[in-house]
Amino acid sequence: MDISLKPIIKANYEAVCDLDVAESQQDFVACNMWSLVEAQFNEGYVTRAIYQAGNVVGFFMWVKETPSKISIWRFMVDEKFQKQGIGRFALELALAEIKTDTAIREIEICYNPNNPVAKDFYASFGFSEVGMDEDDEDMLAVIHVSP
Template sequence: MNITLSQITRDNYEEVCELEVAKHQEEYVAENTWSLVQASFNPSYETRAICLEGKPVGFFMWVPEPDGAQSIWRFMVDRQYQNKGIGRRALEIALEEIKAVGPKRILILYDPKNAVAKDFYASFGFIEIGIDEDIDEMLAEITI
């Protein structure tokens, strides 16, 4: 299974925008179209298509924080491609790419009621540091 992270271009952005999570996940994930709009007006935001054999099957977006950390704001795998190890491999690749820019920390937020997300991120070394009270989500970090 060949998983890669690719730049989003005029050739693949429509495929990325059409990706969808499962119905029960919709409340946790912003639409990819919205994320691409945000990134188009914020040049420091990094976006990637998660590709399986060259075909977009998921999406990532991470952003720099004022303190030099990097925050993963968006991470999704299309509902048809979930539970196949694609997300796990994609996050491994994304963490390598993020670490290469030299942050001291990598952050991620998720719904504290989402036990699957908690366990998944913990398996990569993310440690919960508390609830972000502005948006009522759990903040977890990897310190580098």
């Protein structure tokens, strides 16, 4: 599968902003444009466009919360490209990139507990649920990275 992650730059930011999920998923995913603004003005935010065969099909954003912890804040695949295995392959790439930082010991992700697909999907990568987040809105799941 021809999937890659590339930095968000002037040449691709509009394509990232144009991505969207199905209407039934709107409550589970933040706006990509807002995420790009957040990343532009905050330290430690990393954004990646998900490419398939040269086309922007999805988006990631993760944040270095502490020297040893990364939180994946945004992850989406455009509705036209879902159910093709792109998200699974892209998450593998993102986790591999995150783990290149040898100081990272914990990778976390939050998701809406009413999202029926999220729990099993993230568990298949080794994420273990640890409870609700501090706002008691999203489920928090974590991967512990060995040194």
